[in-house]
Every structure is written in structure tokens, then in C-alpha cells.
Amino acid sequence: MSVPIITAEELYRKMNAGEDVVILDVRNETDYNDWRIEGKTVKSVNIPYFNFLEEDDSLFVDLPKESELVVLCAKGGSSAFVAELLMEKGYKTYSLDGGMLAWSQFYYPTVVSDQDKLKLIQVNRLSKGCLSYVVVSEGKALIVDPSLQTEFYVEMAKQQGFEIEHIVDSHLHADHISGGVKLASQTGATYYISSGEAKGTELAFEPLENHKQIRVGEIDVQILAIPTPGHTPGSTSFLIEDRFMMSGDTIFVGGLGRPDLGGKAKEWAMDLYDTVFNKLKDLPDDCLILPGHYADIQEIGDDGIVGALFGEIRNNNEIMQNTDKEAFTEQVAGAASSEKPPNFEEIIAINRGELKVDTDKAIELEIGPNRCAVHHHG
Incomplete structure (x- = not known):
């Protein structure tokens, strides 16, 4: 019996279309709790693979027979075995091709704006909550915060007929490996x-x-390059005509960049205060803030875009109501002491050019969620 497979892109298209998706994740409980596929219409169930070897039918009691099940594991092998087992028992199943490894490498582009000779595309790397941006005008492009899989951007340029001229990193990333230097060498940008x-x-x-x-x-x-220190001392945001601001890890839809990854939480939190309340105070309320990350699937809008008008963020972002510098600094520095991004020291060393790793090692280091935000929902 051959098990139907579903690709990461096909799975996301279902999720993006608002279809109900039932995922049976057969990885071990620790891996599942640390990092899993989430979505507004996703119901996720974790039954580790080894349980299925015991042929215990009580395992299947809570699995819906009327819905299609997407079975996933780390790389696609175990999920195919489990999906076949379930098919034999009358369930409608797919196996996620390549498992969480494939999901971690999947990028999805959404057009934010395409008018006035300017095209702005947000690229969502769903597994990490990482966002990069492609700004195109008259056949030339600037890429903001490109991720590891540089071929994605090269292929997009080829398909859409533009030349990558500029590549910027808003800061030195700690939770994922930048594709900036590699993409520049590939394209001459x-x-x-x-x-x-x-x-x-x-x-x-x-x-x-x-x-x-x-x-x-x-x-x-x-594109104005505005120094917006706080998450890191050299963090920079990019402003297009007061209409769009690609804010890196400085301002998120539901939070601010955590200032503790350099070991100077208090100092950097004070920089963040200055950025939020002084440097950006004249930014208009109708400027669309487009962050470098999101931490919650709810931050993806119905149009597939992660972003919010600055006025909405000012009103709804609890941490931005705290205008007292000392109280703000204490709150941000304190909240930032949560779990740090996995492997962040090695990832920073790679992004600084001090550590060289092969592609397989790079992918392994990156696997897992992002943890670069201090989140306070209003």
C-alpha cells in the first residue's frame, strides 16, 4: 500500500486557505513540546512512533476517521510507516514529505504591496517565525535579512526577472544563520x-x-537606514517613504526585541527605550511595521502578512505603555531572561564569519523555534 505524501508547501497552502488540518506528530514528547507545526486551523496530536510498534489499538481512539491526518516525524521515514499502519485501519492519511526537516527549510512569499513602481514581498520561514523582505523597483532589488536557503531568493529573482543589487542584515542574528554574505557572493550584490x-x-x-x-x-x-539600537547596539530598521518600516528585531507586532543576548540587558534595554520613545516618536501611526520575527501564529493576518500599523502597536503593545524609563528598563531586562535561542553562541560565531560549518550542520544548528522577542500582549 503506497502512502500519499504531502509537501511542506501543500500543507501550508491548506493552512493558509483556512482548511482544518489534523497533524499526528510521531516524534518524541520532548521534541514535540519544544517545537511543532502550529496554525490557526491546526489540531496537533502527539503519539510517539515507538508506541505504534506495540500494536495497541487504544492509541487510535482519539484520532478522527472522518478527517485527513497528516503524519509527521523528524525526516519523513517513521511517519510513512505510521501513515501506512493507519491506512490499513481505515484512516485517511498523508505523510509529510521530509518531515520537520523539510518544514524547517520551507519559505513562503506574500506580496505586501505592489504599486507606485514598488513591490514589497514578505518571505515567511514558518518553522522559525523568521521574516525576510524583498524590495523590488525597476528590475532591481534589495533583500532584508535573508535566511540560510539563499537559493530561494536567487530562484525568485530569476522567476520574477529582477537583479539583486543590495543585501542588508538589520543586525547580527542569534537565532538563525544569515544568508547575507553567501547571497552577496552568489549575486555580486x-x-x-x-x-x-x-x-x-x-x-x-x-x-x-x-x-x-x-x-x-x-x-x-x-530606503532610510535608521539606527534602532536595543536588541543589539547596531540594530538598524529600514523605512520606505514613511509607509513601511522593516524593523528587524526591534519592534514586533506583540513585543520588542530582547536586549539580553549580549549579556548587557540593562544597558541595551535603555537603548531600546530611547529608540522606541525618542527616535521613532515622529513615525506616523499609519506606517506599517514589518518585523523580522513573530512568536505567535496569531500574528499572521488573514491576508498572510505579519505586520501592524504603528498606531495599533503603540496602543496594543503593553510594554510600550510603560513610558517611565527606569520601569521600562527593569521590565524589559527582567522579561528578557527567559530561555535563550538554542545554539545561539555557535550561530553568532557563524554569522560573524568565525566558525565554518557544512550545510547539514547549519540546518541542525538552526532547527527549533526563535526566541528573540520579549512578548507582552496587551
């Missing part, structure tokens, strides 16, 4: 990052602080 992030490294980069504006294409789409 200029790679920018703040000197505050890259000093002391051997990275080939153009200092962002020397470029207050980056022009994309021949027309006047100017």
Missing part, C-alpha cells in the same frame, strides 16, 4: 551591516552607518 555589529570580524561588508539612504532601481524609492 553589496552586503551591508552596521559596523557596530560586525567590528572585529572578517566579514566583507559595507558599513550601514555610511549609507543613510539606499536607492533601489533607477527611480526614487529611497
Whole structure:
């Protein structure tokens, strides 16, 4: 009996269309609790693979026979075995092709805006809650915070007929491996990052602080590079015509960037206060904030976009109501002491160019959720 497979993209299309999805995750309980596929319409059940070897029919009691089950494991092997077992018992099953490994490498593009000679695309790496951006004008493009799988951006450029001219990292990432340097070498584009992030490294980069504006294409789409320290000292946000701000890990839909990953939580929290209440105070309420991450599937809008108007964030983001500098600093520094991103020291070393790893090791280091936000929901 051959088990039907479903790809990561097909699974996400179902989720994105609002279809009910039942996932049977057969990884062990620890892995499942640490990191799993979530969605607004997803019902997820965890029954570890080894339980199915015991041929205990009571395992299946709570599994719905009227719904399709998507069975998943780490890499796709165990899930195929379990899916076949369930098919023999009359269940409608798919096995997720490549398992959580494939899910971790899946990127999904959504167009945020396509008007006035400007196209802005948000690329969602769902497994990590990582967001990158492609800004296209007159056949030229700027990529913000590209992730590890650089071929995705190269292929998009080929399909949509644009040339990647500029690549920026908003900061030195701690929870995922940047594709910035690699993508620049593949495409001949200029790679920018703040000197505050890259000093002391051997990275080939153009200092962002020397470029207050980056022009994309021949027309006047100017991107302002605004220093927004707090998550890290050199964190930079990118503003397009007061309409869109790609905020990196500085401002999220439901929180702010955690300031503790450099071991200076108090100092960086004070920088974050200055950024939020002074540097960005004149940013209009109708500017769409497009963050570098999200921590909750609920932050994906019905249109598939993660983002919110700055006015809404000002009103709803509990931590931004705390205008007293000392109280804000205490709150942010205290809340940031939660679990750090897995393998963050090795990932930072890779992003600084100090540690070289092969593709398999890079993928292994990255697997798991992102933990770069301090979340306070209002």
C-alpha cells in the first residue's frame, strides 16, 4: 500500500486557505513540546512512533476517521510507516514529505504591496517565525535579512526577472544563520551591516552607518537606514517613504526585541527605550511595521502578512505603555531572561564569519523555534 505524501508547501497552502488540518506528530514528547507545526486551523496530536510498534489499538481512539491526518516525524521515514499502519485501519492519511526537516527549510512569499513602481514581498520561514523582505523597483532589488536557503531568493529573482543589487542584515542574528554574505557572493550584490555589529570580524561588508539612504532601481524609492539600537547596539530598521518600516528585531507586532543576548540587558534595554520613545516618536501611526520575527501564529493576518500599523502597536503593545524609563528598563531586562535561542553562541560565531560549518550542520544548528522577542500582549 503506497502512502500519499504531502509537501511542506501543500500543507501550508491548506493552512493558509483556512482548511482544518489534523497533524499526528510521531516524534518524541520532548521534541514535540519544544517545537511543532502550529496554525490557526491546526489540531496537533502527539503519539510517539515507538508506541505504534506495540500494536495497541487504544492509541487510535482519539484520532478522527472522518478527517485527513497528516503524519509527521523528524525526516519523513517513521511517519510513512505510521501513515501506512493507519491506512490499513481505515484512516485517511498523508505523510509529510521530509518531515520537520523539510518544514524547517520551507519559505513562503506574500506580496505586501505592489504599486507606485514598488513591490514589497514578505518571505515567511514558518518553522522559525523568521521574516525576510524583498524590495523590488525597476528590475532591481534589495533583500532584508535573508535566511540560510539563499537559493530561494536567487530562484525568485530569476522567476520574477529582477537583479539583486543590495543585501542588508538589520543586525547580527542569534537565532538563525544569515544568508547575507553567501547571497552577496552568489549575486555580486553589496552586503551591508552596521559596523557596530560586525567590528572585529572578517566579514566583507559595507558599513550601514555610511549609507543613510539606499536607492533601489533607477527611480526614487529611497530606503532610510535608521539606527534602532536595543536588541543589539547596531540594530538598524529600514523605512520606505514613511509607509513601511522593516524593523528587524526591534519592534514586533506583540513585543520588542530582547536586549539580553549580549549579556548587557540593562544597558541595551535603555537603548531600546530611547529608540522606541525618542527616535521613532515622529513615525506616523499609519506606517506599517514589518518585523523580522513573530512568536505567535496569531500574528499572521488573514491576508498572510505579519505586520501592524504603528498606531495599533503603540496602543496594543503593553510594554510600550510603560513610558517611565527606569520601569521600562527593569521590565524589559527582567522579561528578557527567559530561555535563550538554542545554539545561539555557535550561530553568532557563524554569522560573524568565525566558525565554518557544512550545510547539514547549519540546518541542525538552526532547527527549533526563535526566541528573540520579549512578548507582552496587551
